Amino acid sequence: MNKHLFICIAAVCLLCGCNRHNQSFQYNVDKFYDLEILRYDVPEFDQLTLQQKSLIYCLSEAALWGRDILFDQNGRYNLRIRRACEALYLNKDKVQCTDQDWAVFEKYLKRVWFSNGIHHHYSEDKFLPEFTQEWFVAACDKAGVTYDAAILPVMFDPAVMPKRMSQQDGVDLIAESAGNYYGEGVTQAEAEAWYATHKDNSPEPLWIGLNSQLVKNEKGEIVERVYQVGGLYGEALEHVVYWLKEARQYAENDQQRLVLDKLIAFNETGDLKLFNEYCIAWVKDLDSRVDFVNGFTETYSDPLGITGTWESMVNFKDMKATRRAQLISENAQWFEDHSTTDPKYKKEEVKGVSAKVITAAILAGDCYPATPIGINLPNANWIRKAYGSKSVTIDNLMHAYNEAAKGNGFNEEFMIDDEIRAIYTEYGAQCGDLHTDLHECVGHGSGKLMPGVTKDALKEHASTIEEARADLFGLYYLADPKLVELGLLPNTGAYKAGYYQQMMNGAMTQLVRIEPGKDIEEAHMRNRQLIANWVLDHAANKEVEIIMRDGKSFLQINDYEGLRRLYGELLAEIQRITSEGDYPAAKAIVEKYAVKVNPELHKEVLERFAKLNIAPYKGFVNPVYKVERNADGDITDVALDFTEGYVEQHLRYSRDYSPLPSVN
């Protein structure tokens, strides 16, 4: 009966005439500097039960309450700067400056919101205001805005805290990084020594340092300040916990309730054993339609790669697309067995690759406004090994990217001819989805390490190599007839859209994200250039090349099968490097292909791109959750509103969800 009812509702919904189905959804919201703000739709939300909607609502509140944490993790002055700028912004009438001055100031504040601080979210470089310190001081004076004078050099002096995270060889990475994972005066050597003594070497280790800041006490000893209720960031975590407890009553099943209980207890105590239990419970929760991440998760922003940045994403299963990823997952062993890697590096049994496609319902912390398009957690290797991991791709965000990009002139400028443009228009989005699925669902989970080799053997190049490995796995199989056989691609030529896109992006067009004269630093960008430039360098028979036409460079693929062979060769080598923990080889290949930029090509790409007036980085605004309650306070309805603008959203978040003191 339920099934029948579901079909009926679905049929009605398609014909319901509600405006989101009939009118064009407004994906583009705002644009400033190199950033564009988009809006994402949340399809199928209307089809969820009230219980599921209520659960999402409570989890979205838990997500929003953590926003301040990331600002503070990204730099100890960030909250002070954000608050001073917001206070000024709200007193525009008292400032009485020119519209032009005001626009410049507004742009700076928009950028601070986007980066959750004063450093570019991707390049890690501090961005400087286009207004002067004198203007800012005078404006604050007129508006009666008080602020800590210590923020002035942090905002205006290019020499102060120039990098959010340094990766430079031979410097004290902590001293050279503005990130707030270590207290003032803590050196890299001291922190490393502390981690070395406290490291848990048991078979089910605690992730020591995941949820703490290392500081010096009065005696000069290194001590931990733990992120927990009653501890560091406790004022925010209290609210997070409150909403996780609210969410508990709407849990879909006992396993999900257990996940919430463990996470609540972990936030209350900071006990890392509870964090492990939470991760295990979370991996095992495969039945719930609604899922979430909430807490200290990715460690990319800590220069030592140990402490997690706070993030949250609430989501629910996209049923149709999940079937697609599941098909890939079910064939994980076939993919493992047929890849080009040496048999001794293959997993005899690929397990625990859960695949699903999700619809994001709220983004927060390090997932907002810029966001990943996939999630692959937990990060602890022993849990992944023993219990598996969850891997998801986020369809509605990818859909928003694609929709927002339509008609911006990019493909006309950079793709070589109408033929490839036609293939790309037809199959580009499909190949993109499939490649992400292959990357997340089978790529990362493939292969094994040789005995004695640890995950951190490749040190600072580990992320680049790992991302390259997953990307290559996906690229190699994108052209496999197996995908057509599985019904995932309509014909054996469709993959060309994905191949062209990868090569063009990796070798040329992703350079639009790099400032002139700068190296590539971010791991995913490094991996993409590594693949493209290695392939170009090894294309002995001109399988693929960059040609000049009318003074412009174009990527040209002459032999798609040959290109696939090259991807396969590189996959084998990257797998070997990973399995053997071959640090010198990792360093050599990354330094040769991934880091340095060809300056002439870079200049050309930037000039061509500038003419198109497109922002290279995208982020999102969230929908607004509107809740109705009855007299008893029970939730009777949850609806989504998609009209809030970027500035309004951030001002509201800062007004309604900002519990941390300015100095933590």
Ligand code: ZN
């Ligand atoms: Zn990845």
